[in-house]
Amino acid sequence: MLRRIRALIIKEFFQILRDPSSLVIATLFPIFLLCMYGYGISLDIKNLKVGLIAEDASEETKSFVFGLKDSPFFQVEEAKDPRMLAQKLTELQIDAIVWIPSYFSAYWQAAMQQKEHPKAPIYVVTDGSAPNTATFAQNYILGAWGNTRLQLAKSNDLAVTFPVSIESKFWFNEELNSRYFLVPGSIAIIITLIGTLLTALMIAREWERGTMEALMATPVTIVEILLSKLIPYFILGVVSVIISTVIGHYFFDVPLRGSVFALSIVSFFFLLVALGIGLLISSTSKDQFNAAQVALISAFLPAFMLSGFIFEINSMPLWIRIITYLLPARYFVSSLQTLFLAGDVWPLVIQTAIILCGFAALLFFIINMKTKKTLD
Amino acid sequence: MLKRIIALVRKELQSLLRDKKSRHVLIFPPIIQLLIFSFAATLDVKNVSLAICNEDNGKSSIELCQRFTGSPIFSNVKYYDRLKNAEEALVREKVLAILHFDSAFSSRLSGDGHSSVQMILDGRKSNSTQVILGYAQRIIDRYNEERVELSSTGSLPAAIIQRNWFNPNLIYQWFTVPGLVAILGMITSLTATSLSVAKEKELGTFDQLLVSPLTPLEIMIGKTVPGIIVGLVEATIILLAGIFLFKIPFTGSLLAFYTGLTIFVIAIVGIGLFLSSISATQQGAFMKVFFFISPAIMLSGFATPIANMPQWMQQVTVINPLKYFLIIARGTFLKELTLIDIMPYTVPMVWISLFTLSAATYFFRRKLS
Numbered sequence: 001m002l003r004r005i006r007a008l009i010i011k012e013f014f015q016i017l018r019d020p021s022s023l024v025i026a027t028l029f030p031i032f033l034l035c036m037y038g039y040g041i042s043l044d045i046k047n048l049k050v051g052l053i054a055e056d057a058s059e060e061t062k063s064f065v066f067g068l069k070d071s072p073f074f075q076v077e078e079a080k081d082p083r084m085l086a087q088k089l090t091e092l093q094i095d096a097i098v099w100i101p102s103y104f105s106a107y108w109q110a111a112m113q114q115k116e117h118p119k120a121p122i123y124v125v126t127d128g129s130a131p132n133t134a135t136f137a138q139n140y141i142l143g144a145w146g147n148t149r150l151q152l153a154k155s156n157d158l159a160v161t162f163p164v165s166i167e168s169k170f171w172f173n174e175e176l177n178s179r180y181f182l183v184p185g186s187i188a189i190i191i192t193l194i195g196t197l198l199t200a201l202m203i204a205r206e207w208e209r210g211t212m213e214a215l216m217a218t219p220v221t222i223v224e225i226l227l228s229k230l231i232p233y234f235i236l237g238v239v240s241v242i243i244s245t246v247i248g249h250y251f252f253d254v255p256l257r258g259s260v261f262a263l264s265i266v267s268f269f270f271l272l273v274a275l276g277i278g279l280l281i282s283s284t285s286k287d288q289f290n291a292a293q294v295a296l297i298s299a300f301l302p303a304f305m306l307s308g309f310i311f312e313i314n315s316m317p318l319w320i321r322i323i324t325y326l327l328p329a330r331y332f333v334s335s336l337q338t339l340f341l342a343g344d345v346w347p348l349v350i351q352t353a354i355i356l357c358g359f360a361a362l363l364f365f366i367i368n369m370k371t372k373k374t375l376d
Numbered sequence: 377m378l379k380r381i382i383a384l385v386r387k388e389l390q391s392l393l394r395d396k397k398s399r400h401v402l403i404f405p406p407i408i409q410l411l412i413f414s415f416a417a418t419l420d421v422k423n424v425s426l427a428i429c430n431e432d433n434g435k436s437s438i439e440l441c442q443r444f445t446g447s448p449i450f451s452n453v454k455y456y457d458r459l460k461n462a463e464e465a466l467v468r469e470k471v472l473a474i475l476h477f478d479s480a481f482s483s484r485l486s487g488d489g490h491s492s493v494q495m496i497l498d499g500r501k502s503n504s505t506q507v508i509l510g511y512a513q514r515i516i517d518r519y520n521e522e523r524v525e526l527s528s529t530g531s532l533p534a535a536i537i538q539r540n541w542f543n544p545n546l547i548y549q550w551f552t553v554p555g556l557v558a559i560l561g562m563i564t565s566l567t568a569t570s571l572s573v574a575k576e577k578e579l580g581t582f583d584q585l586l587v588s589p590l591t592p593l594e595i596m597i598g599k600t601v602p603g604i605i606v607g608l609v610e611a612t613i614i615l616l617a618g619i620f621l622f623k624i625p626f627t628g629s630l631l632a633f634y635t636g637l638t639i640f641v642i643a644i645v646g647i648g649l650f651l652s653s654i655s656a657t658q659q660g661a662f663m664k665v666f667f668f669i670s671p672a673i674m675l676s677g678f679a680t681p682i683a684n685m686p687q688w689m690q691q692v693t694v695i696n697p698l699k700y701f702l703i704i705a706r707g708t709f710l711k712e713l714t715l716i717d718i719m720p721y722t723v724p725m726v727w728i729s730l731f732t733l734s735a736a737t738y739f740f741r742r743k744l745s
Contacts, residue, residue, distance in 0.1 A: 021659075021660060021663040021664075024663075024667065025663075029667065029670075032671065036671070036674055036675075039685075039686055039689065040674065040675065040685050040686070040689050041674060041679075041680050041684075041685075042680065042684045042685070043419070043502075043503040043680060043684070044502075044503075044684065045681075045684065046684075047683075060534065089541065090541075090542075090707075090711050092683075092703070095683075104534070107533070107534075108533050108534060110533075111533030111534075112533050117533075119532075119533050119534050119535040120533055120534040120535070121534070121535060121536075121537045122534065122535070122536050122537065123536075123537050123539065124536055124537070124538050124539070125538075125539045125540075125541055126538070126539070126540050126541070127540075127541060127542060128540035128541055128542045128543030128544060128545075128546055128550075128710075129541075129542045129543050129550065129551060129706050129707075129710045129711060130551060130681065131419070131420065131543065131546040131547070131548050131550075131551055132419040132420075132503075132507075133681060134540055134543075134546060135507055135510065135546065136506070136507075136510075138510070138538055139506070139507070139509075139510035139513070141536070142510075142513065142514075142517075142536060143513075145536050146513075146517075149532055149534075152532060152534075153532055156532075163485060163489055163490045163491065163520055163523055163524070164436075164440070164485065164490070164491060164492070164493060164516050164519060164520055164523075165490065165491075165492045165493075165516070166492065166493055166494075166495050166509070166512060166513060166516055167492045167493070167494050167495070168494075168495045168496075168497060168509055169494070169495070169496050169497070170497045170498075170499040170502065170505065171466065171496060171497065171498060171499050172498065172499040172500050173499025173500060173502050174499065176499065176502045176506060177502070178502055178503055180499075180502075181500050181501065181502065288659045289397055289658055289659050289662060290397070290400075292659065292662055292663065292666075293400065293401060293405070293662075296666065297404075297405055297408060301408075301409070301412070305412055305413065305416045305417060306412070306416055310679070311416055311417055311418060311419065312418075312419075312421065312501060312503075312504045314422065314423045314424065314425070314472075314504075315418050315419075315420045315421055315422045315423065315504070316415055316416050316418065317415050320412070320415055320416055334469055337500045337501075338467075338469070338500065341499065341500050342467060342500065345467055345468065347468065348467075348468055348469070
């Protein structure tokens with residue numbers, strides 16, 4: 001029995017190597033994804049371009065302008081023409097406009113004398129068509145303003161207008177580098193690619209070409225066929241996890257604070273689930289094209305959009321949040337991010353392993369039921 | 377000549393709609409993608425679960441806790457008696473952040489006049505938690521302002537006034553859905569075009585086209601037009617969904633939008649033809665389309681800004697037609713862009729179309745001769 005399985009596994013590997021599109025899915029595409037999330041896609045807004053019009057040159061505004069220019073978050077460009085800056089903001093060339101009007105000092109003096117007089121304004125304009133960038137720009141500028149206010153209050157003998165301040169600490173990712181959670185999450189996508197898409201494609205291809213029936217006419221049993229189909233993709237999956245972890249950790253400096261053991265456990269179970277889905281898809285849609293379609297829509301797209309990998313699940317509407325509970329990728333991504341950035345959180349690891357194991361068991365049960373009817 | 381082209385286009389459209397495979401690809405996925413993308417693809421921060429550990433229980437800390445609980449953003453506030461339990465909840469991802477008042481908070485506030493509250497945030501979701509810190513800071517700022525107003529000493533006579541142009545309330549869907557017009561238009565026209573040619577090759581009907589009175593140029597035109605029509609129809613459906621379903625204002629010129637859309641779709645169809653001219657099967661064409669679409673979307677500025685990418689990657693995005701049409705789509709929706717405004721973005725797409733259509737023609741000629 002082992003001899004036959006071994007022979008089939010070797011045949012499977014040859015098939016993968018010889019077909020260009022499966023080779024790309026197994027090797028190039030995962031590497032491409034890793035490079036994207038390691039180098040390219042970043043949610044971190046670090047170099048904000050601010051256009052500044054300072055029509056007022058008083059001491060007060062000087063310290064704010066200095067604070068902006070000094071900050072590592074901003075690249076300040078001073079200008080005189082508001083229309084040109086408005087044009088640049090519209091065309092995405094700058095991220096925010098800070099305008100200190102000429103009547104700033106006049107208002108300042110007036111507001112010092114009378115409490116009811118409107119305060120001296122500093123206008124901050126951001127591009128709302130890119131809401132995430134706009135929010136970050138506003139927060140950073142408010143932060144710079146906060147520092148300036150402290151200095152101004154002291155030098156003017158005024159009450160320190162922020163009696164309460166926040167002392168913040170970001171756990172697990174002090175550098176606030178989005179790459180640190182994107183790269184671990186991308187492992188889930190890579191496993192889905194190999195475990196589900198590739199598997200479904202290759203097996204459906206055998207059905208389409210009729211070679212599956214030919215296999216069934218041989219002395220090989222159904223169990224041996226299934227095993228020989230799954231083991232090569234399992235091995236490929238394991239290899240891809242190892243390579244992704246190594247590249248992520250040594251190349252992209254993503255910390256690996258958890259143990260390799262815990263990582264192996266959750267990856268093992270998710271790989272089983274991915275393979276199960278791939279097998280199920282290929283046995284229901286026995287043609288390649290359909291299999292690829294279904295695999296993309298039911299596995300790849302959810303793993304990408306709905307797993308919490310890049311988009312926060314809590315920010316989605318309730319009906320989508322409920323759907324994500326049915327997605328194995330969601331649990332896997334959460335434990336990946338935890339294992340890489342936080343360390344071994346055993347309650348979470350065990351919970352994930354059990355849930356994924358449950359999914360795998362359900363999938364193989366369904367496959368078992370379907371296979372009885374259609375094979376032999 | 378025109379009659380022959382029209383006949384070919386009609387046949388193409390008919391076979392597209394008749395074939396079960398293409399029907400499935402062209403109808404179901406876009407609907408699912410529209411629903412999921414428009415609601416799931418958000419970097420907005422909502423329904424935040426916050427842990428509050430108030431070891432102080434003085435008047436000021438209770439007041440602040442109420443403000444956090446009352447805020448619409450922190451919709452899920454959990455109280456913990458001990459910091460350790462809150463920290464465990466954070467590690468287990470049950471809460472995104474912890475607000476911690478130590479036991480001396482209120483006494484410091486009344487004594488020294490200032491005090492700090494501790495906030496621990498989950499760096500595993502650093503994008504969301506940075507936004508959360510910003511919200512928390514604003515709640516605290518407002519509390520501080522009011523506290524100082526109440527006391528008799530003067531407060532700083534200056535303030536920042538914020539304005540968000542084009543999308544005053546920062547509604548995330550105003551950013552995503554115009555982008556979806558571009559993305560779904562691209563996916564459908566690309567799949568329709570590449571499938572049509574590959575299927576003909578597979579079935580052998582391509583050779584039959586050769587013995588018809590059609591010239592190679594007419595065949596090319598006949599193959600591109602259906603893809604363009606499909607792309608235009610798809611984009612229009614999403615446009616209407618955006619305006620009527622998502623209530624996104626369309627402030628720019630419709631002419632500019634459709635001009636940009638047409639040039640974009642032509643560029644995409646060119647790519648589809650090129651990809652299918654180098655594939656032998658429908659399956660192969662589909663996979664090549666997938667391999668093109670994934671980086672095209674990631675590197676287009678759809679979800680993450682191109683400005684965040686390293687310089688060399690930003691250079692690569694120059695050949696991505698999606699990047700230009702995204703700007704046109706978002707601009708005509710939100711920024712009142714007109715035909716003149718979008719010109720700088722249409723020119724690169726024209727170049728791309730010329731290049732891909734010529735490449736596709738070249739490959740076709742080789743196969744046909």
